[in-house]
Amino acid sequence: MNLFFDKAVVPLLCVAAICWRCHGADFVSVARVQDKRINESSGLAISYQNPNAIWIHNDSGDKPRLFLVGLDGATQAIVEVVGAEACDWEDMCSFQIDGESWLLIGDVGDNLTRRGNGLPNSLPACRLYLLKEPAIPTANGLPTISCDVSSTITFFYRDGPANCEGVAVDVERKEILLLTKSLPHKCGLYRLPLNTRDVRQKRFASKIADTFVLFATALDISPDGRTMVIGTMFNGLAVTRTPAQTWTDALTEPGTAFNLPPRLQGETICFDTTGKWLYVNSERSGQPLWRVNKPK
Numbered sequence: 220m221n222l223f224f225d226k227a228v229v230p231l232l233c234v235a236a237i238c239w240r241c242h243g244a245d246f247v248s249v250a251r252v253q254d255k256r257i258n259e260s261s262g263l264a265i266s267y268q269n270p271n272a273i274w275i276h277n278d279s280g281d282k283p284r285l286f287l288v289g290l291d292g293a294t295q296a297i298v299e300v301v302g303a304e305a306c307d308w309e310d311m312c313s314f315q316i317d318g319e320s321w322l323l324i325g326d327v328g329d330n331l332t333r334r335g336n337g338l339p340n341s342l343p344a345c346r347l348y349l350l351k352e353p354a355i356p357t358a359n360g361l362p363t364i365s366c367d368v369s370s371t372i373t374f375f376y377r378d379g380p381a382n383c384e385g386v387a388v389d390v391e392r393k394e395i396l397l398l399t400k401s402l403p404h405k406c407g408l409y410r411l412p413l414n415t416r417d418v419r420q421k422r423f424a425s426k427i428a429d430t431f432v433l434f435a436t437a438l439d440i441s442p443d444g445r446t447m448v449i450g451t452m453f454n455g456l457a458v459t460r461t462p463a464q465t466w467t468d469a470l471t472e473p474g475t476a477f478n479l480p481p482r483l484q485g486e487t488i489c490f491d492t493t494g495k496w497l498y499v500n501s502e503r504s505g506q507p508l509w510r511v512n513k514p515k
Contacts, residue, residue, distance in 0.1 A: 245478045248507040250292030257286055257294075258504040261384075262311035263437075263487035265498065267320040268354040269295065273489070273498060273508070279307040279328060287355055292508060296355040300324065302368035303348045306334075309384040312439055312489065313352060316390045320352040321415065325386035327397065332380040335373075347372040347386065347395065349415055374411060374422040381407075384486060385438025385449065388413060389466070396466065397424055398438045398449065403431040408466060428470040432456060437488040437499075441513075448497060448514070450488035454479045455497075457514035477514040482506070 252260070252275070261278035266287065272295055275286045283303040287296040307328030314321055326346045335344025349370040355362065372395075385398035390413075397409040409424040430449070437450030447466065449456045455477050460469035479485065482501035489498050490513075497511040 246480045246509050246511040248480070249290055249510050250508045252288060252500060252504075252506055252508055253292045254286060254288070254294040255504045257288070259502045260500050260506065261309055261486050261502070262324065263489045263498060263500060264311045264313035264322060265489050265491050266352065267313055267315055267492055268352045274311065274313065274322065275487075275500070276308050276311055276324065278309070278486070278502070279305070281305055281308070283308075285311075285322070285324075288508070290508070294361060296359075296361065297363045298353060299363065299365045300348065300350065300368060301365050302371065304343070304346075306342055306346075310386045310437060310487075312387050314388040314390050315442070316393075316413075316415065319415075321388075322350050322352050323386060323388055323395065324348040324350075325383065325397070327383040327386060329380055329382045332382060334380055335375055336380060344373050344375060345383070347374065347411075370415060370418055370420060372411065372414075372420040372422055374420075374424050376409060377423050377425050381409075383409075384436045387438045387440040387447070389440045389444045390442070391444030392465075396438065396440065396447075398430065398432075398435050400434055400436065403433050404429075406430050406432060406435060408470065410466075427465070427467045430470060436486040439489045439497075441490050441494040442492065443494055446494070446513070448488055448490070449474075450479065450485065450499065452482070452485045455488065455511075455514070475514045477511075479511060480507075480509045482509075 259278040262276040264274040266272040271290045283300040283305040285298040309328040310325045334342045381399040384400045387396045393413045395411040407426045408428040410427045447458045456474045458474040484502040
């Protein structure tokens with residue numbers, strides 16, 4: 220694991236403040252998010268059901284709702300997620316499996332690492348919400364619709380509570396991945412099985428790799444399940460695996476550091492539906508939506 224830290228993360232940290240100036244062609248601002256209600260963007264996921272649109276949710280303090288935003292920056296719909304609570308939503312992802320499009324929302328923030336510990340005034344245990352992605356009618360103006368949660372996954376970490384800001388789904392391996400946010404020697408990648416059938420699930424997340432990425436704020440997996448991207452507030456890291464490899468295997472090898480645009484507080488990253496591009500944006504209202512070249 221030290222090899223991964225020495226060759227991948229050191230350049231990731233050292234060039235954070237200057238690399239974007241040298242390689243501006245690596246990304247482009249496609250729009251500015253216009254909706255002032257989107258003021259603390261924490262989760263981003265491409266839409267498979269609604270062309271040229273992306274899902275965004277706010278961090279803690281908002282209602283359990285999603286914003287469907289076009290790649291022109293205009294809000295197309297608001298989706299109220301029925302059956303979900305918004306304790307500390309930190310990330311989301313979209314994926315397709317068995318011919319259906321899904322969204323996964325991670326209510327996984329735990330800055331004080333005390334969720335679900337049963338002590339007085341503790342917060343509820345971490346939860347993941349699975350819902351079938353809704354298709355929004357295009358001739359309805361700006362609709363507000365409701366969408367039911369299909370499955371609630373309550374989970375605990377086998378080695379104790381952890382703060383997490385990155386969730387992703389590997390459809391090829393049928394697993395949910397969770398990336399904890401901590402100091403390099405404590406952060407890790409955790410795994411849960413992907414089960415879209417059971418309405419109520421209780422799971423224990425097992426650590427499958429040490430990542431050594433300082434304060435990771437975002438995670439996504441390419442649609443083919445072969446490339447993992449990790450975002451920080453400064454730049455990113457890409458890790459690829461072969462068909463025969465697990466993510467545990469892949470994370471023993473050096474990753475590829477790549478440039479992300481300058482953002483006020485960047486906590487999001489997602490692939491497009493083709494796996495050729497990444498999208499990122501930032502907290503605060505009126506922030507740009509950036510398209511980033513997929514790292515090679």
